[in-house]
Amino acid sequence: MATQRATLIDTAIQIGLIALLALWCFQIAAPFIGPIVWAGIIAIGIYPLYEWIKNKTGMSAGWTSTMFPPGAPGKLWCPFLPGFPASVVKS
Numbered sequence: 001m002a003t004q005r006a007t008l009i010d011t012a013i014q015i016g017l018i019a020l021l022a023l024w025c026f027q028i029a030a031p032f033i034g035p036i037v038w039a040g041i042i043a044i045g046i047y048p049l050y051e052w053i054k055n056k057t058g059m060s061a062g063w064t065s066t067m068f069p070p071g072a073p074g075k076l077w078c079p080f081l082p083g084f085p086a087s088v089v090k091s
Contacts, residue, residue, distance in 0.1 A: 054064040 050064060050068055053068065054061060
């Protein structure tokens with residue numbers, strides 16, 4: 001009976017330590033969850049443009065991936081550009 005109780009206590013301590021470690025890992029990773037989600041949203045949103053550029057230029061997927069990121073921030077700002085001159089004039 002004593003060994004069964006000792007095994008139960010050891011198991012409870014191990015489960016508690018694993019839960020504590022999991023909580024600690026989540027607290028360390030928590031600041032990065034938002035940027036990772038936004039990176040996924042942007043990647044999914046830009047993928048059709050990537051495919052279009054790849055098909056238009058005839059480059060391989062690797063070369064298109066290499067050439068695509070430098071222009072990506074500009075492509076993200078395109079929806080805001082039509083209102084830009086008006087916002088400057090109103091200021």
